[in-house]
Amino acid sequence: MKIGELARATGTKVETIRFYEKSGLLAAPGRTSGNYRAYGADHLARLSFIRRARDLGFSLDQVRALLDLSDDRARPCGAVDEIARAQLVSVDRKIADLTALRRELSSLIDQCGRGTIADCRIIDALAPG
Incomplete structure (x- = not known):
């Protein structure tokens, strides 16, 4: 093709x-x-x-390693497990970061005064210093 x-x-x-x-x-x-x-x-x-x-x-490096490992089907799968476990740790870290981000955004929305932009907690949180 x-x-x-x-x-x-x-x-x-x-x-x-x-x-x-x-x-x-x-x-x-x-x-x-x-x-x-x-x-x-x-x-x-x-x-x-x-x-x-x-x-x-x-990652591309992890994919490369997985491909190398998959090319030798007789090898034990411990190295594959190690790569997958490292990726799982990374995913868990990202989930924790996103959960914290969600909490922060939710808190800002809850604090919104629903008044004018001058009173907007979200704009204040985004503004520098």
Whole structure:
């Protein structure tokens, strides 16, 4: 399949596919006689893996490590667990940060005087110093 077809099949932008190729996450495809990139089932599977990992928030370095690990199916999965646990810690940290942000915004909204902008607690909280 051509790059546009691969992009549509995986919901990935063409530029992103090219970036993954340049960064070594996705093998460069062969070329057709018309010099188009020719992607196969392996490219589709690997790009789908990358997309799913990125959707779960894994960094490019983590995706690279997961791909390297997945290429050797006989290895123990402890290293994969370690990467996933690190990502879970990161997700938990983000959730805690977002929860604190939500609390703060909710508090500002609750303090809103519903009067004029001069009395607006939200504007005061956003203003410098």
